[in-house]
Amino acid sequence: MKARLKxxxxxxxxxxxxxxxxxxxxxxxLRLSGDPAILLAGEGASPETIDAIRADYxxxxxxxxxxxxxxxxxxxxxxxxxxxxSQPALGFVLQYLPSTLHLTFLAVFFNSIIAIPAGVWxxxxxxxxxxxxxxxxxxxxxxxxxxxxxxxxxxxFSVWLGWLPSIAGTGTWAWVLPTATLSxxxxxxxxxxxxxxxxxxxxxxxxxxxxxxxxAPNVLLIKxxxxxxxxxxxxxxxxxxxxxxxxxxITEYIFAWPGLGLILVxxxxxxxxxxxxxxxxxxxxxxxxxxxLMDQVFRLADPRLRRSQL
Amino acid sequence: xxxxxxxxxxxxxxxxxxLGFLFIVALFQPFFYTVDPAASDLSMRLQSPSLGxxxxxxxxxxxxxxxxxxxxxxxxxxxxxxxTLLGCFxxxxxxxxxxxxxKRLRIVLSRVIDIGISFPYxxxxxxxxxxxxxxxxPLALTLGLVCWPTIAxxxxxxxxxxxxxxxxxxxxxxxxxxIRSIFTHILPALRPTIQVVAAFTFAELLIAxxxxxxxxxGAPLGTPTWGNMLNESRLYMExxxxxxxxxxxxxxxxxxxxxxxxxxxxxxxxSRSTRVSQ
Numbered sequence: 001m002k003a004r005l006k007x008x009x010x011x012x013x014x015x016x017x018x019x020x021x022x023x024x025x026x027x028x029x030l031r032l033s034g035d036p037a038i039l040l041a042g043e044g045a046s047p048e049t050i051d052a053i054r055a056d057y058x059x060x061x062x063x064x065x066x067x068x069x070x071x072x073x074x075x076x077x078x079x080x081x082x083x084x085x086s087q088p089a090l091g092f093v094l095q096y097l098p099s100t101l102h103l104t105f106l107a108v109f110f111n112s113i114i115a116i117p118a119g120v121w122x123x124x125x126x127x128x129x130x131x132x133x134x135x136x137x138x139x140x141x142x143x144x145x146x147x148x149x150x151x152x153x154x155x156x157f158s159v160w161l162g163w164l165p166s167i168a169g170t171g172t173w174a175w176v177l178p179t180a181t182l183s184x185x186x187x188x189x190x191x192x193x194x195x196x197x198x199x200x201x202x203x204x205x206x207x208x209x210x211x212x213x214x215x216a217p218n219v220l221l222i223k224x225x226x227x228x229x230x231x232x233x234x235x236x237x238x239x240x241x242x243x244x245x246x247x248x249x250i251t252e253y254i255f256a257w258p259g260l261g262l263i264l265v266x267x268x269x270x271x272x273x274x275x276x277x278x279x280x281x282x283x284x285x286x287x288x289x290x291x292x293l294m295d296q297v298f299r300l301a302d303p304r305l306r307r308s309q310l
Numbered sequence: 311x312x313x314x315x316x317x318x319x320x321x322x323x324x325x326x327x328x329l330g331f332l333f334i335v336a337l338f339q340p341f342f343y344t345v346d347p348a349a350s351d352l353s354m355r356l357q358s359p360s361l362g363x364x365x366x367x368x369x370x371x372x373x374x375x376x377x378x379x380x381x382x383x384x385x386x387x388x389x390x391x392x393x394t395l396l397g398c399f400x401x402x403x404x405x406x407x408x409x410x411x412x413k414r415l416r417i418v419l420s421r422v423i424d425i426g427i428s429f430p431y432x433x434x435x436x437x438x439x440x441x442x443x444x445x446x447x448p449l450a451l452t453l454g455l456v457c458w459p460t461i462a463x464x465x466x467x468x469x470x471x472x473x474x475x476x477x478x479x480x481x482x483x484x485x486x487x488x489i490r491s492i493f494t495h496i497l498p499a500l501r502p503t504i505q506v507v508a509a510f511t512f513a514e515l516l517i518a519x520x521x522x523x524x525x526x527x528g529a530p531l532g533t534p535t536w537g538n539m540l541n542e543s544r545l546y547m548e549x550x551x552x553x554x555x556x557x558x559x560x561x562x563x564x565x566x567x568x569x570x571x572x573x574x575x576x577x578x579x580x581s582r583s584t585r586v587s588q
Binding site for chain 2: 014029030139146245268269271276
């Protein structure tokens with residue numbers, strides 16, 4: 001139990017350091033790049049508004065005082081109000097969270113059911129031909145950014161064929177293209193890692209022993225190869241989840257999917273700093289949760305870790 | 311084994327020639343234009359590609375898509391190069407210092423690297439770009455500033471094993487100082503590893519850069535970059551799909567070549583190390 005608490009504590013420390021660094025950087029950049037009140041007020045604001053914002057945010061105080069106030073606000077999770085609709089920024093951002101999570105889970109799910117069987121197929125019997133297929137798929141797909149895939153999918157399925165809608169919220173099938181886009185972007189890497197780890201298990205001693213004892217190929221694969229191979233896959237899935245939160249930035253924008261990515265892009269276009277900051281914090285927090293969960297999954301999945309840490 | 315070695319050399323040569331050619335295009339771009347990429351002629355807007363006129367068609371302002379794609383090379387490859395160099399500099403410095411030190415510094419630095427790796431850096435890049443503004447240098451430096459974690463981790467792992475090599479230990483026993491040993495023993499031995507990560511980082515930064523421009527957060531509006539062109543093309547997907555195909559091809563070819571270069575370098579390195587061990 002103590003070890004587990006310690007692991008959680010070290011992740012928590014990571015989160016604090018990350019958030020501290022990001023917010024300090026933002027604070028300094030915002031102050032260095034001219035009068036923040038003008039920046040916050042947006043273009044074409046009247047002098048009264050700028051003065052009001054200056055007093056409101058305490059920009060007339062010393063830099064150190066401002067910084068301490070800023071940190072205190074963040075500790076209380078008060079990011080200020082959105083400059084666009086004057087809702088509290090955090091609440092405003094959180095409204096969009098479910099939509100992003102929805103898309104993320106769809107993408108991880110479809111990615112897994114495509115990439116894991118493909119990876120196992122490639123890794124279980126690494127023949128020359130299968131290897132060639134693998135390296136071709138991976139290197140082609142790696143060279144194609146997610147938004148290019150998204151645009152091509154829209155061009156083919158929405159514009160030319162007219163089968164699927166390209167904008168979120170228009171019809172029951174609106175989730176298909178964004179999910180396909182993200183899965184396409186993630187699958188090659190997952191296929192590669194699954195294939196490599198399945199192949200790796202077939203070289204282990206315990207595998208050879210089981211094989212020599214006459215275990216059937218299916219038993220070998222399901223009972224001896226997969227559990228170990230999927231262990232290393234788990235950490236990649238975690239990393240992909242984190243990637244989705246930023247990769248979805250562009251995909252959400254293309255498909256007008258109302259999630260964190262879209263809200264980040266919009267608030268950046270509007271120079272809505274409270275919202276930007278709240279979004280970055282929410283994303284960092286999600287990454288933290290995912291990492292924490294991954295730690296736990298590892299402990300559950302790997303008996304060695306459980307024994308050594310309990 | 312011979313066959314695979316020749317093949318990896320071939321990959322290396324092909325990808326290096328493609329990239330080399332693309333860099334030449336970027337450097338001497340005026341020679342490759344058919345017309346001035348900034349010249350717009352509203353009477354010629356949304357023309358479909360033709361051999362006699364605009365090779366890849368024209369966009370909504372009547373600008374030549376082909377010439378704008380060519381102009382995009384300088385922007386993209388330039389940002390990729392500057393960003394990769396800066397990222398390598400930070401990554402190597404952090405990675406080597408973390409691995410060389412045996413005390414506190416290592417713990418702190420390797421934690422920093424862990425944190426950096428766990429967070430999607432595009433989000434940070436986007437946020438910084440908002441404040442520092444658009445343009446070539448802000449974008450290139452921002453991307454360089456956020457892309458180092460992967461490089462740092464690879465360099466860190468490699469330096470850890472290099473440090474235990476006999477020749478490094480011997481040098482230490484002869485009283486050769488840390489700084490000198492790092493520059494004469496560690497960095498040259500790291501070179502092949504760094505080349506591989508640098509190639510992959512370059513490809514990644516190209517994706518990041520065109521993505522940011524696509525979102526309208528990178529290049530100033532109207533600059534001929536692939537991301538901007540793709541963003542403009544979204545409005546004309548039905549009437550002028552060719553606006554998209556030029557930049558898409560350029561992006562895919564360039565990133566593919568950079569990834570191929572990384573794979574080739576990696577394969578060459580691995581075939582070398584197996585030869586040594588045999």
